[in-house]
Amino acid sequence: MNRHQTKAKTDRTIIRPLQSLNFFMADMQAGIGPFLGIFLLAHGWKSGPIGTVMTIGGVAGMLMTAPAGALIDETKRKRLYVVIPGIFTILASAIILLSQNFWLVSVSQIATAIAGSAIGPAVIGITLGIVKQAGFNHQNGYNQAYNHAGNVVGAALSGFLGMKFGMPAVFCLAALFGILSIVSVLMIPAKAIDDKAARGLKDNDESNKASGFKVLLQCKPLLILAAALACFHLGNGAMLPLYGLAAATKNQGNPTMFVAMTIIIAQVVMMGVSLIAMRVAEKRGYWLVILISFIALPVRGLIAAHMINQTGLYPVQILDGIGAGLQSVAVPGLVAHILNGTGRVNIGQGAVMTVQGLGASLSPAIGGWIAQAFGYSSTFLILGSFATVSILLWLLFFRSLKAACDITLKKTDSSKNIFSL
Numbered sequence: 001m002n003r004h005q006t007k008a009k010t011d012r013t014i015i016r017p018l019q020s021l022n023f024f025m026a027d028m029q030a031g032i033g034p035f036l037g038i039f040l041l042a043h044g045w046k047s048g049p050i051g052t053v054m055t056i057g058g059v060a061g062m063l064m065t066a067p068a069g070a071l072i073d074e075t076k077r078k079r080l081y082v083v084i085p086g087i088f089t090i091l092a093s094a095i096i097l098l099s100q101n102f103w104l105v106s107v108s109q110i111a112t113a114i115a116g117s118a119i120g121p122a123v124i125g126i127t128l129g130i131v132k133q134a135g136f137n138h139q140n141g142y143n144q145a146y147n148h149a150g151n152v153v154g155a156a157l158s159g160f161l162g163m164k165f166g167m168p169a170v171f172c173l174a175a176l177f178g179i180l181s182i183v184s185v186l187m188i189p190a191k192a193i194d195d196k197a198a199r200g201l202k203d204n205d206e207s208n209k210a211s212g213f214k215v216l217l218q219c220k221p222l223l224i225l226a227a228a229l230a231c232f233h234l235g236n237g238a239m240l241p242l243y244g245l246a247a248a249t250k251n252q253g254n255p256t257m258f259v260a261m262t263i264i265i266a267q268v269v270m271m272g273v274s275l276i277a278m279r280v281a282e283k284r285g286y287w288l289v290i291l292i293s294f295i296a297l298p299v300r301g302l303i304a305a306h307m308i309n310q311t312g313l314y315p316v317q318i319l320d321g322i323g324a325g326l327q328s329v330a331v332p333g334l335v336a337h338i339l340n341g342t343g344r345v346n347i348g349q350g351a352v353m354t355v356q357g358l359g360a361s362l363s364p365a366i367g368g369w370i371a372q373a374f375g376y377s378s379t380f381l382i383l384g385s386f387a388t389v390s391i392l393l394w395l396l397f398f399r400s401l402k403a404a405c406d407i408t409l410k411k412t413d414s415s416k417n418i419f420s421l
Contacts, residue, residue, distance in 0.1 A: 014130055015139075017187035021082065022143045024180040025119060026150030026267075036096070037241045039167045043100045050245070051238065051368020053102065057109025058237070058361025061117045062354050068118035069350020072125045073199040073343070081122035082185040088115035089178035093171040120353060121346045124332050126188065129198030133340050137333045137407065141278025144328040148270035150177075151263060159260025200336065200345030221404035222338055222348065224397050226355035228294065228390040229331065234359035235386030236297055236323070238367025238379075239304065240266075243316060246308045246376035258310075262317050269321025270328065277329040286337075287398075287405035289330040294390040296323035301384015305377040331356075337407050359386075 037050045072078055088111050095108040123143070131139045154177060161169035217223065240262060247258045277289050300319035303312060332349060339348040363383070371379040394401065 014192045017184050019146045021184040022146040023150035024177045026147045048368050048372045051364035053106050055361050055365035056106045057113040060110040061113030062357035062361045064114045064117040065354040066350040069121040069347040072121045072346040076195050078122050078125050079185045081118040083182050085115040085119045086178040086182040088112050090175040093175040097168050097171050121349045125198040125346045129193035132197045141329050144274035145271050148267045151267035155260045155263035159257045163257050199343050200340050226352045228393045229356040230359035231389040232387050233356050234363050235383040237360035237363030242367050265317035266321040269318050270325035273325030274329050277326045285406035286330045286334040287402050289326050291394050293323045293326035294387050297387035298384040301380045304380040
């Protein structure tokens, strides 16, 4: 059965809540993050401590991502792992508004990150369980388009509400989107999620065991992918919040609106790019899609270093949209493709996200202290250069990766073929 037949057979009353979930969870996941730095800066914080508190939360989330993936592989209550992050987002918003104490803010970020570590693998698992492997690349492309659209709407509303009512309104909006995410996921009937398909098991496979980080160590393409993503996100993770801080330091207009515009521009681009990535992957596989995403970051860092102003905002964030938009489709799609038939899809997603998160969680602290010591322009050049390692890895292991990334190949036993590379 091809993806179009699978999609046609999927009840639209199930797909609509799934798309709604992807829309609302966008602001729940990212709505506070870019604005948190501006909020803390206004309360007397400096870039170093701001980067540190973001890193504390990032490390906590990173450590929990692989265990969360294993839980999602095992559980038949996958919707619960979306409900819990929604509740924690609401609580975290309240804590930050009530107190800007370093440790309380850190605790709120840790709680949010731990809960949020499950939401990515959970939504991937739910999607796989609904549309199966044959429909995953197609549906994931649309999921990401809705997710980026949610970020656009969330950022626009955050900018407007922040300018009109102050920063507390931004946190209230993130809490509201958390509530709507909970409502959306509960509208998906539990019986519509095939638990075997959700973890990548074949219909006649009764296995219930997952193997932790061995899933990376046993699979060369996945290990290379994780390492390349870690290097990329070591540079990428701090780029957006530091660009907002740099603009605020140089008094480039209203800081809340400036940060909102950085998000809106990138997410509008991501909406289109995610659909393009879906179609390119169907015709040419994932290798080229991921390579282009890596190339975008060094160029972005170069432009950001020389254009910290309203004009530079557009090329800097367009490139962010290209890189992130391509990866939002290609990375989960590639992991699901490689691990199809193994029963370890979600723990694989979690393991890759953990290694990727290592780079992303260290990035704000590294970038924040570099910026405090050497200035923002030098920081953007350094951050952008980290992706050159990702590019070299992707080119050096071309032969191993190309076969793993080609979803157009018909394999009778994909797990054995891929794991033998």
